[in-house]
Amino acid sequence: xxxxxxxxxxxxxxxxxxxxxxxxxxxxxxxxxxxxxxxxxxxxxxxxxxxxxxxxxxxxxxxxxxxxxxxxxxxxxxxxxxxxxxxxxxxxxxxxxxxxxxxxxxxxxxxxxxxxxxxxxxxxxxxxxxxxxxxxxxxxxxxxxxxxxxxxxxxxxxxxxxxxxxxxxxxxxxxxxxxxxxxxxxxxxxxxxxxxxxxxxxxxxxxxxxxxxxxxxxxxxxxxxxxxxxxxxxxxxxxxxxxxxxxxxxxxxxxxxxxxxxxxxxxxxxxxxxxxxxxxxxxxxxxxxxxxxxxxxxxxxxxxxxxxxxxxxxxxxxxxxxxxxxxxxxxxxxxxxxxxxxxxxxxxxxxxxxxxxxxxxxxxxxxxxxxxxxxxxxxxxxxxxxxxxxxxxxxxxxxxxxxxxxxxxxxxxxxxxxxxxxxxxxxxxxxxxxxxxxxxxxxxxxxxxxxxxxxxxxxxxxxxxxxxxxxxxxxxxxxxxxxxxxxxxxxxxxxxxxxxxxxxxxxxxxxxxxxxxxxxxxxxxxxxxxxxxxxxxxxxxxxxxxxxxxxx
Amino acid sequence: xxxxxxxxxxxxxxxxxxxxxxxxxxxxxxxxxxxxxxxxxxxxxxxxxxxxxxxxxxxxxxxxxxxxxxxxxxxxxxxxxxxxxxxxxxxxxxxxxxxxxxxxxxxxxxxxxxxxxxxxxxxxxxxxxxxxxxxxxxxxxxxxxxxxxxxxxxxxxxxxxxxxxxxxxxxxxxxxxxxxxxxxxxxxxxxxxxxxxxxxxxxxxxxxxxxxxxxxxxxxxxxxxxxxxxxxxxxxxxxxxxxxxxxxxxxxxxxxxxxxxxxxxxxxxxxxxxxxxxxxxxxxxxxxxxxxxxxxxxxxxxxxxxxxxxxxxxxxxxxxxxxxxxxxxxxxxxxxxxxxxxxxxxxxxxxxxxxxxxxxxxxxxxxx
Numbered sequence: 001x002x003x004x005x006x007x008x009x010x011x012x013x014x015x016x017x018x019x020x021x022x023x024x025x026x027x028x029x030x031x032x033x034x035x036x037x038x039x040x041x042x043x044x045x046x047x048x049x050x051x052x053x054x055x056x057x058x059x060x061x062x063x064x065x066x067x068x069x070x071x072x073x074x075x076x077x078x079x080x081x082x083x084x085x086x087x088x089x090x091x092x093x094x095x096x097x098x099x100x101x102x103x104x105x106x107x108x109x110x111x112x113x114x115x116x117x118x119x120x121x122x123x124x125x126x127x128x129x130x131x132x133x134x135x136x137x138x139x140x141x142x143x144x145x146x147x148x149x150x151x152x153x154x155x156x157x158x159x160x161x162x163x164x165x166x167x168x169x170x171x172x173x174x175x176x177x178x179x180x181x182x183x184x185x186x187x188x189x190x191x192x193x194x195x196x197x198x199x200x201x202x203x204x205x206x207x208x209x210x211x212x213x214x215x216x217x218x219x220x221x222x223x224x225x226x227x228x229x230x231x232x233x234x235x236x237x238x239x240x241x242x243x244x245x246x247x248x249x250x251x252x253x254x255x256x257x258x259x260x261x262x263x264x265x266x267x268x269x270x271x272x273x274x275x276x277x278x279x280x281x282x283x284x285x286x287x288x289x290x291x292x293x294x295x296x297x298x299x300x301x302x303x304x305x306x307x308x309x310x311x312x313x314x315x316x317x318x319x320x321x322x323x324x325x326x327x328x329x330x331x332x333x334x335x336x337x338x339x340x341x342x343x344x345x346x347x348x349x350x351x352x353x354x355x356x357x358x359x360x361x362x363x364x365x366x367x368x369x370x371x372x373x374x375x376x377x378x379x380x381x382x383x384x385x386x387x388x389x390x391x392x393x394x395x396x397x398x399x400x401x402x403x404x405x406x407x408x409x410x411x412x413x414x415x416x417x418x419x420x421x422x423x424x425x426x427x428x429x430x431x432x433x434x435x436x437x438x439x440x441x442x443x444x445x446x447x448x449x450x451x452x453x454x455x456x457x458x459x460x461x462x463x464x465x466x467x468x469x470x471x472x473x474x475x476x477x478x479x480x481x482x483x484x485x486x487x488x489x490x491x492x493x494x495x496x497x498x499x500x501x502x503x504x505x506x507x508x509x510x511x512x513x514x515x516x517x518x519x520x521x522x523x524x525x526x527x528x529x530x531x532x533x534x535x536x537x538x539x540x541x542x543x544x545x546x547x548x549x550x551x552x
Numbered sequence: 553x554x555x556x557x558x559x560x561x562x563x564x565x566x567x568x569x570x571x572x573x574x575x576x577x578x579x580x581x582x583x584x585x586x587x588x589x590x591x592x593x594x595x596x597x598x599x600x601x602x603x604x605x606x607x608x609x610x611x612x613x614x615x616x617x618x619x620x621x622x623x624x625x626x627x628x629x630x631x632x633x634x635x636x637x638x639x640x641x642x643x644x645x646x647x648x649x650x651x652x653x654x655x656x657x658x659x660x661x662x663x664x665x666x667x668x669x670x671x672x673x674x675x676x677x678x679x680x681x682x683x684x685x686x687x688x689x690x691x692x693x694x695x696x697x698x699x700x701x702x703x704x705x706x707x708x709x710x711x712x713x714x715x716x717x718x719x720x721x722x723x724x725x726x727x728x729x730x731x732x733x734x735x736x737x738x739x740x741x742x743x744x745x746x747x748x749x750x751x752x753x754x755x756x757x758x759x760x761x762x763x764x765x766x767x768x769x770x771x772x773x774x775x776x777x778x779x780x781x782x783x784x785x786x787x788x789x790x791x792x793x794x795x796x797x798x799x800x801x802x803x804x805x806x807x808x809x810x811x812x813x814x815x816x817x818x819x820x821x822x823x824x825x826x827x828x829x830x831x832x833x834x835x836x837x838x839x840x841x842x843x844x845x846x847x848x849x850x851x852x853x854x855x856x857x858x859x860x861x862x863x864x865x866x867x868x869x870x871x872x873x874x875x876x877x878x879x880x881x882x883x884x885x886x887x888x889x890x891x892x893x894x895x896x897x898x899x900x901x902x903x904x905x906x907x908x909x910x911x912x913x914x915x916x917x918x919x920x
Contacts (some may be wrong), residue, residue: 019790194807
C-alpha cells in the first residue's frame with residue numbers, strides 16, 4: 001500500500017509534467033491546409049504555370065458501412081473500374097483510422113455528384129487540393145521546371161522553413177530557384193482527436209496564404225518561335241536582351257511536358273523520360289557542355305590583340321593545311337591570304353593557328369577566362385554547368401594543344417549560355433552582364449537585378465572584333481551572310497565544332513543585333529546539327545519572325 | 553468501540569463507492585465505446601448494495617457458518633457450468649446469463665471460498681507434537697486439505713481463463729492459512745516450493761498472458777499492441793499531476809486513449825482527472841477500510857469470524873494493490889477489478905456483501 005502511494009507520487013508529482021505533455025501530444029493533431037502556389041507569368045502577363053483546383057476522393061476504412069455498395073457507387077460516378085478502385089484501396093490501406101486515397105484528381109462535376117450523395121455513404125471524403133499545370137507543355141519546360149513531393153533530404157534541409165513531409169516543392173528551373181517566393185504559407189487546423197484518430201473538435205485555425213506570383217523576363221511569343229524553329233531537333237536557343245541581360249527565350253530541345261510530373265494520370269510517362277536516349281530532361285542551354293568550335297576564335301583574337309601580338313592587318317596565307325612537325329592541321333577551304341577581318345568572316349582555321357601560336361596558350365587562357373569561358377554565368381535557375389577551359393600551366397601542354405585550342409576544339413567545352421554571354425560582352429564593348437529571368441515578384445517590378453562589370457581590355461579590341469563580327473554577316477563571302485536581313489544589322493560568329501565519336505559536327509551561331517530596339521543577343525546551337533549554316537538558317541527564321549511580330 | 557468500528561466501515565465504504573460513481577460517470581457520459589448506461593447500472597447496484605449491507609449487518613452471521621460448505625458446493629457447480637454453457641466474450645468464458653442479467657461466477661467464488669476456508673480453519677486446534685505420525689497429520693490437516701479445497705476452484709477458474717481471479721484466490725488461501733496459526737515451518741516450506749515451481753508456470757500460460765508478462769518487463773517492445781494499454785494508462789495517471797485535469801476533463805479518458813477505463817483501468821481515470829490528491833484520498837479510504845477490518849478481526853471472539861474478517865480484508869487489500877499497481881505499471885496486466893469502483897455487477901455486489909459481513913462481525917463479538 002505504501003509502495004503504491006510512493007509510486008503514485010513518482011508518476012504524478014515527479015514525472016507529472018513529462019506525462020502531461022505526452023497526453024497533450026496524444027490528443028492534438030495539426031492538419032495542414034494546402035496553400036496555392038504562386039503563378040509564373042511571362043513579361044506580358046501570360047500565365048506559364050498555373051494552379052488547378054483538384055479533388056481527391058478518400059475513404060476512411062473504419063467508417064465504411066457497406067463496402068460493396070460504396071465501391072459500386074464510386075465506380076459509377078467516377079466512371080472507373082470497380083476492381084481497379086478496390087485494388088487501389090487495398091494497396092494503400094494502412095490502418096482503419098487513416099484515410100485512403102482511392103481516386104486522385106477527379107473532375108469538378110464528379111466531385112459535386114459525390115458531395116451530393118455523401119450522406120448515403122459514410123466514410124467518403126472529398127479533399128480539395130491544388131495541382132500545378134503548365135499550359136504551354138513542352139515550350140519553356142526547362143526554364144520553369146516542375147513541382148513534386150518533397151523528399152527526405154530536402155525536408156531535412158528545409159523543415160525550419162515550414163515544410164511538412166507532404167509539401168510540394170519546386171524540383172527544377174524557376175520552380176526550384178524561386179521556391180521560397182512561389183510557395184504559399186501552409187495553413188493548419190489544430191484538431192483534438194480521439195484514440196481512433198477521429199476529429200472531435202477544432203481548437204484553432206490558421207488560414208493558408210497563397211504564394212507570390214513570379215514574373216519572368218521571358219516573352220512567350222519568342223519562346224514559341226524558338227521552340228518551333230528547332231522542330232524537335234536536338235539543340236538549344238537562347239535569346240537575351242543585350243543591354244539588360246533579361247533572358248527573352250531559352251529553349252532546349254527535345255523538351256518534355258512538365259505536366260507529366262504533376263498529373264497523376266500521366267505519371268507513368270516519367271520513367272520513359274528518364275530512359276530516353278535523346279535526354280529530353282537535360283537543359284542543353286545551361287547544362288549541356290559542347291566544344292565551341294570557331295566561336296572560340298573570338299577569344300583567341302582578343303588574346304592576340306590585347307597582348308599586342310596580333311596586328312589586324314597582318315595576313316597569313318591559307319593553303320588548306322598547317323604543318324606542325326609530321327602532323328597536318330587542316331582548314332575547311334583554301335582561303336588564300338587572310339587578315340583578321342577575313343579570318344573571322346571566313347572562319348579560317350589556318351589564320352587562327354598562326355594567331356594562337358603567336359599569342360601563346362597562357363594568354364588565350366587568360367583572355368578566354370576574362371570573356372567568361374570556364375566561369376558559370378550565375379543565371380537564376382539551378383544546375384548550370386561552367387564548361388571547361390584547359391589551363392596550360394596545370395598540365396602537360398604541347399603545341400598541338402595550342403592549335404586545337406585556337407579553333408575551340410580539344411578540351412575546350414562551353415555551354416550555349418556561356419558563349420552567348422561572351423558575345424554580349426563583346427557587343428557591349430567589354431561590359432559583362434549577368435543573364436537572368438526574374439522580372440517581378442507579385443507584380444512588384446524589381447530594381448535592376450542584373451549585375452555587370454567591366455572586363456577590362458583595351459577598347460580597340462572591341463572595336464576591331466565588333467567590326468569583324470559585322471563582316472561575318474555583311475560580307476557576301478561571310479559564313480553567316482544568310483542573316484543579311486533588310487533593315488536589320490546583325491553581327492555574330494558561326495561555329496562548326498567537331499563532336500568526335502565520328503558523328504556529325506555541332507552547329508553554332510552566336511550573335512547580336514546592332515540596330516534593333518531592343519538589341520538582342522542570340523545563340524542557336526544544334527547538337528550534331530552538321531554545318532553551322534543550319535544554325536544560321538534557324539537564327540534567320542527566328543529574327544525575321546520577331547521582326548514580323550513587331551518585337552524587334 | 554462497537555459503534556465506532558461500524559460507523560467507520562460505513563463511512564469508508566461510502567467514500568469509495570461515491571468516488572467510484574463520480575469517476576464512472578466521467579468515463580461514460582459521452583463516450584462512444586462505453587455507454588452511460590454503465591453509470592446508471594452501477595448507481596442501482598450501489599443502492600441495492602447499501603440496502604444489502606444494512607440487511608446483512610443486522611443478520612446473525614452464524615447463518616453463514618451453516619451454509620458455508622453448501623455455498624462452496626454451489627460455487628463449484630456454477631464454475632463447472634460456466635465452462636460448459638457460459639457466455640463467451642473478450643476471449644474468455646466467464647459469464648452466465650440468467651433472466652437477462654449476466655453475472656460472473658468467479659467473482660462469487662472469492663466469497664464462497666472465504667466462507668468455506670473460514671469454517672474449515674475454525675475447527676483446527678493448535679497441534680501438539682506426538683512424533684512423526686502426528687506431524688504428517690498436522691501437515692495434512694493444516695495445509696494440504698485447505699490447499700485442495702482451494703485448488704479445485706482455482707483450476708476451474710484458470711480454465712476460463714481468468715488468471716487474475718485465480719491468483720487472487722490463491723492469495724486468499726495464503727492469507728487465511730497464515731492467520732489460522734499454522735506452524736511457520738509448514739508455511740515457509742510451502743512458499744519455497746511455490747518459488748521453485750514458478751518457472752514451470754510459464755508453460756501453462758496462454759500466449760496473450762505471456763505477452764502481457766513480457767510487456768510488463770518492457771512496455772516498449774510492442775507499443776501499439778500489448779504494450780499500448782500500459783503506456784497509455786501510465787500517461788493518464790502521470791499527466792494528472794498534483795490536482796488532476798479536473799472532472800470530465802481528462803483527455804486520455806474522454807478521447808478514449810485509455811482501454812477499459814470503466815472496469816479494470818478505472819484508477820487511471822481517478823489519477824488523470826483528480827490527480828495525486830484524489831488518488832491519495834482513495835488510497836487512504838481503502839487503507840482506513842482495511843485497518844478497520846483488521847480491528848474487527850481482532851476483537852471478534854470466535855475463530856470463524858476472525859478468519860472471515862481476515863479473508864475479506866485480505867482480498868480487498870490484494871485487489872487494491874494489484875489493480876493500482878497494474879495501472880501504474882508496477883504489476884503485469886491481469887484482469888483484476890478495483891473493489892467497489894470498477895464497473896461490474898457481480899464484483900461490485902460481492903464486495904458490498906463482504907462489507908455487510910464486516911458490519912455483522914463488528915456487532916456480535918461473543919458467540920458460541
